[in-house]
Amino acid sequence: MTSLRSRTTPSPSGQRRRSLAGLAASFALVGGLLTGGLAAPAAAATGSWSTETIAGMNVRLYTPASAPALASGRALMVSLHGCVQTASVLQTGGNWAATAEKYGMVVALPDAPNGGVVLGCWDYYDANHSRTAPARHDDNLLGLVAALKARAALGIDAAQVYVSGLSSGGGETMVMGCLAPDVFAGIGINAGPTVGTTSGQISSVAVTPAQGKNTCTTFAGAASGSFATQLTSVVYGSNDTTVAPGYNTLNAQIMASIYGAGTSSTFSLAGLAGTNTAGSETLYADASGPRVSLVQNTNLGHNWPAGGGPGGSYVSTNSIDYPAYVTKFFFDNNRRVDRSVTPTPTPTATPTATATPTPTPTPTPTPTGAACVTATLAEHKAAGRAISYGVNPYNPYYAVGSQDYLGQGDATVASLSPSSATVWRKVTGC
Structure with missing residues (x-):
């Protein structure tokens, strides 16, 4: 049995050296x-x-x-x-x-x-x-x-x-x-x-x-x-x-x-x-x-x-x-690295104007209230509502803007609701 001294004394004792030597020998x-x-x-x-x-x-x-x-x-x-x-x-x-x-x-x-x-x-x-x-x-x-x-x-x-x-x-x-x-x-x-x-x-x-x-x-x-x-x-x-x-x-x-x-x-x-x-x-x-x-x-x-x-x-x-x-x-x-930065979207090219004037469409009004979405995490990412790191099924997902943790794996289902045009938050359901 290891003595009380060998459990508490910082410097190696003779017993510790014998034990370690035996361990090293077996190695x-x-x-x-x-x-x-x-x-x-x-x-x-x-x-x-x-x-x-x-x-x-x-x-x-x-x-x-x-x-x-x-x-x-x-x-x-x-x-x-x-x-x-x-x-x-x-x-x-x-x-x-x-x-x-x-x-x-x-x-x-x-x-x-x-x-x-x-x-x-x-x-x-x-x-x-x-x-x-x-x-x-x-x-x-x-x-x-x-x-x-x-x-x-x-x-x-x-x-x-x-x-x-x-x-x-x-x-x-x-x-x-x-x-x-x-x-x-x-x-x-x-x-x-x-x-x-x-x-x-x-x-x-x-x-x-x-x-x-x-x-x-x-x-x-x-x-x-x-x-x-x-x-x-x-x-x-x-x-x-x-x-x-x-x-x-x-x-x-x-x-x-x-x-x-x-x-x-x-x-x-x-x-x-x-x-x-x-x-x-x-x-x-x-x-x-x-x-x-x-x-x-x-x-x-x-x-x-x-x-x-x-x-x-x-x-x-x-x-x-x-x-x-x-x-x-x-x-x-890593919890210490800033994950809030998301890639800048690639700008959409402006089409060349045609000779025939196109009537200005009537703007579609923005719906009142948050549009909640329930989907798989892979679908949220594809739609720009979530980001992830790693390879399925070990990849953690986070909501864009809020960085709310959504779970792991492409097939996991979560509900997200926008709190602004650029911030999505996890909710219990839609």
Whole structure:
């Protein structure tokens, strides 16, 4: 049994090092088996990787050649490796470059400082993390984000900063999302233990939803208000025998509870990018749309789900393309980016006047009162009453002008009523 001291002391104890060493050893023994199947060719990328020291860490940095997908600036994705894994593995096998190029997104892959707690592990352990006096890798990651945002040449939008990671990197991802919700607009947890757990508690769920929620909100402190606009993605494999699968569902439930996302719906993974789309997705939403995504990828082990590329240690090519999925989920549902701007309609050409004068038609009077319309979301969009982002059936819809959330999927039916010539609002019925 883990001692009380090992649960509460910030610095690694001898027992923790033995536990982590055992975990790392088991990783090394089965690493070859957990590496994915046949590799799919990686998509061509035109940006460039560089390596430098930032905030006390060795960082692999991808700078895209493409323009940012959103007018407000570039997104930044910080992606954290797992134990017995390195940033170089994610650079060559994590399949980040193609997605980064598609969205014009900067990707930063740091190595855990000083080789990690032991054998490369990130220090996500226990409940002793502080925003006012950050340490234990938390300060390094906050420093990395601050340093990259300060580089004017990168043009990073502070509203589009994300973090993701595998295993201990997934645990640290959750820590950072809880500790600094004002910094991270979205967090992607890949098979990560829940905040507040110790190194010896990975094989079975050791905390309750209430305990995890309390730990997370305590980490946030004065920044708790930023949970109102944060997103969470959780992904794991059905064949993971390293980190208890129950942690993934728990992590999704904790964040959904914090966000007030009380409505859930389940979908298949069919249509997603990647080489293996078996499994299911549960989406948790609030009144304004999706907030938390929980993806279970069938036959995936304890791996980073690259879904393509050459693969590598603890990287699966037989999976969904998680870099593509999580980036799209964040871009489609980001609550901090202004979505009120709609495309300017293409002007209609004026026909050439004929020689014969045409009588002026009698104007049709504008009907008194609002004209309510009930239709599918796809029909609302086609008529200019709604906008959407993404691909059916995962695409959220919003009413033009008011940005009222209408639901997901082209076939969903909603009623809209105009409050002005350019503003539509969702109503319960017509």
